[in-house]
Amino acid sequence: MKKMMIISIVMFLLIGTACSQDTSAQTPSQIDKENNKRIEYAQGDFEYEVIPETFTLKITKDGTTETIAEPQAKRKVSNLQKSATKTSWDFPDDKLHVTIEKQKKSLAVSIHSTDPKTSHLEWPRVNAPTYTLPISEGKQIPQNDVAWKKYFTSDNEQTMNEYFSMKFFTLNKKNFAVSYVMPDTFNNDILFHTDPAIQFSIKHTFSSVNKEKNYNYQIFVTDNNPVAIAKNYQNYIKDHHQFTTLAEKEKQNPEIKKLYGAPHAYLWNSRVLTADDMHWNTLKSAINDPLFEWIGDLLDKYGDDGAKEYRTVITNIKNGELYAYEKNMILNSLQYTLQMKQLYNPDIFKNPDATAAKYIDKGIKNLNEQELYDLNKHLVANQITDLTTPINEWGQSNSKDIIASMQQAGIKNAWIGLPNWVNGLMNPAFVDATKKAGYLVGPYDSYQSIQQNASIDWNTASFPDPTLYEDATVENEQGKKLTGFLGKGRKLNPTLVFNAVKTRVDGILAGGIGFNSWFMDVDAAGELHDDFAKAHPTTQKEDAAARMKRLDFLTKKGLVVGSEGGNDYAASDIAFAHGLETPVIKWDDPDMRENEDSPYFIGKYASMDGSIPTRYSKIVPIKDEYKPIYTSLVYSLPLFKLVYNRSVISTHHWEWDSYKIKGQTGERRLKEYLYNTPPLFHLDEANWKLHGADIAANMKNWTPFQKEALQHEMSNFQTLDQDRLVQKTEFGSRLQVIANFSNKDFQADKLKIPAHTAVILQNGKKTLISTDTLDK
Incomplete structure (x- = not known):
């Protein structure tokens, strides 16, 4: 370990010196040549031994057997058969x-079941001093680590599709690393064992x-470092035509350029x-307008919570009470009814303006959805003219004005996400202003869940086709329907809702809304299912393919597409991902x-006053026991970036933003710069x-940094001290980041x-990113 650290520091000194002397920029052709240079990390000079009765597998390399x-x-x-290179x-x-075959650079393991019924195999069970695992961005886990042992004692079973961002796991043995690489992670669960030390096995269904x-597995032997492990996996996916760069995606959609150097908000x-x-x-006098009684009737008939609370507030206002509670109830009720198809009533709106009349x-x-909202806004605005500002000013202080402020602050690129497409359709002027600013803007969308009855409160789980609830939902092998998000629906x-996706997306875009991006919940997060319904049996592989089909549909619409998670079965189909760098932290902690x-x-x-829900805005500590699992630099590795830096822009989950x-x-x-x-x-x-x-001050450094970093492979990662608190990444040969997370200066x-x-460090130029005041 000390020897490796000394080598790392020497390499750092040499590269740092070279960087300070060479100030010339690389040409695009030089960058391409550097990015496309292939280095072989797989070491085929090993022998294998298998004991079929116990399915024990051993590898011998350079005189060491593991x-x-x-x-x-x-x-x-x-039916045991053996040859010089093959055992079955x-x-x-x-x-x-079972077939095991020694190939030039790897060991191929193939297991085939002839049982027509569902069956399981738990293999391999592995044991190593340390594990390199693509948990989210990447982790290095010593098998005797106290924090991880505690975590795996309670969270001892994980679905590989969701838990691993890439299709491999690695055993760090004493003299070399062994990587199990899979063609896919479908139908695999990881079972962790912690007594006396961390081991795990893979249960395949x-x-x-x-x-x-x-x-199937391809088993590779490499040097015992994360760069060799990750780059060997990158070679594997390139060999299998599963690697698409952002530059290649950009040829299909030039708008992707707007992501480069952009914050995500x-x-x-x-x-x-x-x-x-x-x-x-003016509200006390306006409250007697029949509009407000009509809103109560609509809430009684169509609102999920009825109108009881609303009517109490109306009485309060008539009695002279107008506090924050009353104001919020009025605004929330107006927002709700502005989305209703049933709002127009000729007995209430007797003199609609020209736009509404059209x-x-x-x-x-x-009417399409955008037209409906425009109609409803004009109906209400014309009915209570003295109560509000002009309709073209509605909502701009909390939308369009923020975009203007971002521009004035010098922010050239940004991705702006809306919690729902309704937010854009009701405020197209804001969407147009955002697009005009050169930013990407798009809605959150989801097709994970469906509820039986359509609801304004959960429109992503509402569909016009009532047959989908019975005919397009997932069943387990016992014939029970799987419940939706938070146990609802x-x-x-x-595979059965592509037409519903087209109908929704085309409907949202029908009015010409200026969305140029789209965020698709869950599709890249690994939540895949076998569907055992007799009418539509579906495999996890087919589930994933259907999700990629709809992502491709969005891309062909000219939209810059992102998704939750970023697991690499989706890497060629998305430009960005939310959730790899900081995933959801401990979902089940009460x-x-x-x-x-x-x-x-x-x-x-939810937020009663229209502000950011506290789920996303409240600054909270996390328990000490979770820091090693989710945020500690001591265990983190940029595995995903070492593979996909030029392919997918990945960041935090929206529950765990930068603040x-x-x-x-x-x-x-610091880690944002270190990991790009x-x-x-x-x-x-x-x-x-x-x-x-x-935000604005940080963007002055972030934007030029990321624009440069995305042109290159993440080519190297090192820890420069024994505590792993000084770390270094390299992007190509001329851009480096050294981050000191410790409490003392590093020389x-x-x-x-x-x-x-x-x-x-970039071409001899040094930029400091200081964080001294951020947590004070």
């Missing part, structure tokens, strides 16, 4: 056929709905009519999710005032890196 698959209980073996046999009782009952303009747009002093003449049922089978009095409670999904974790904003910023991770945050008028100056040759600081 067990890479631990022995299991003995099974009956038949049957497990007749399990209806399995040969599902009855899957006629291709094969379970969710903008919460959830009310088109805001408190700033209301003349509250829509009425067209026929309410013939049901899970949709993506202190974080349920106990509102807990200091760790992360907040609620969310108390006491870690500075540390996470765009900052992600949530914005409304208040949050822009709070964080805008810091290497003539370069001093202050504590809590990152240094960017």
Whole structure:
């Protein structure tokens, strides 16, 4: 370990010196040549030994023999055949056929089931001093680590599709690394064992709905470092034509360029009519307008919660009470009814303006969604003219004005996400202004869940076709329907809803809204299902393919597409991903999710006052026991970036934006530069005032840095101290980031890196990223 550290520091000194002397920029052809240079990391000079009865597998290299698959209980073996490079046999009782073959650079393992029923195989079980695993961005886990042992004791089973961002796992043996690489991770679960030390096994399900009952690995031997491990995997996916660069994606959609150097921000303009747009002093007299009684009738008939609370507020206002509670109820009720097809009533709206009259003449049922909202806005605005500002000013203080402020602050590129497409359709002027600013803007969308009855409150789970609830939802092998998000509704089978996707997306875009991006929930997050419904049996592979089909549909619309997670079965189909760098932290901890009095409670999904829900804006600490698992640099590795830096732009999950974790904003910023991770945050008028100056100042460094970093492979990663708190990444040969996460300055040759600081070295230029004030 000390020897490796000394070598790392020497390499750092040599490269740092070279960088300081060479100030010339590379040409595009030189960059391409450097990126496309292939280095072979797989070492084929090994021998293997297998014991069929216990399915033990060993590898011998340079005189050292390591067990890479631990022995299991003995099974009956038949049809055993051996040659110089190949061994095959049957497990007749399990209806399995196994073939192991030594190839030039790897060991191929193929297991085939002949059982038509669902069956399982737990293999391999592995044991190593350290594991290199693509958990989210990447982790290096010592098998005796106390924090990880505690975590895996309770979270001892994981679905590989969701838990691993890439299709491999690596055993760090004493003298070399062994990587198990899979063609896919479908139907695999990881079972962790912690007594006496961390081991794990892979349980594969040969599902009855899957006629291709094969379970395969390519096993590679490489040097024992994360760069060799990741780059060997990159060679594998390139060999299998599964690697698409951003530059190649950009040829299909030039708008992708707008992601380069961009921060990612969710903008919460959830009310088109805001408190700033209301003349509250006129409400007491306006409240007698029949519109307000009609709103109550609509809420009674169509609202999920009825109108009881609303009617109480109306009475309060008539009695002279007008506090924050009453104002919020009025605004929320208006927002709700502005989305209703049933709002137009000729007995209420007797004198519609010219715009509304045009829509009425067209026929309410013939309006697209954007036209409906425009009609409803004009109906209400014309009915209560003295109560609000002019309609063209509605909602702009919390949307269009923020975009203008970002421009004035010098932010040239940005991705702006809306929590729902309604936010854009109700405020097209904001969308147009955002697009005109040169930014990407698009809605959050989801096809994970469906509810039986359509609801304005959960429109992503609402579909006009009522047959989907029964005919397009997923069943388990016992015939039970899988429940949707938060246990509500049901899970949709993506192979059966492509027409619903087209109908929704085409409907949203029908009015000419200026969306140039789209965020698709879950599709790249690995939540895939076998569907055992007799009418539509579906494999996880088919599930994934259907999700990629709809992502491709969005791309062909000219939209820059992103998704949750970023697991690499989707890497060729998305430009960006949210959730790899900081995933959802401990979903099932009641202190974080349920106990509102807990200091760790992360907040609620809904906001009564139209601001950012506290789920996304509240700054909270995380428990010490979770820091090693989710945020500690000691265990983190940029595995995904070493493979996909030029292919997918990945950042935090929206629950855990760059400011969310108390006491870690500075540390996470350094890591954003070290790993080339765009900052992600949530914005409304208040949050822009709070964080805008810091965001703008950071962008002066971030934007040019990432534009350069995305041109190159992440070519190297090193830790420069024994505590793993000084780390270095390289992008190509002339861009480096050294981040010092420790509490003391780090000295290497003539370069001093202050504590809590990152240094960017680019063609001899040095830029310091200081975070001293971020957590104070």
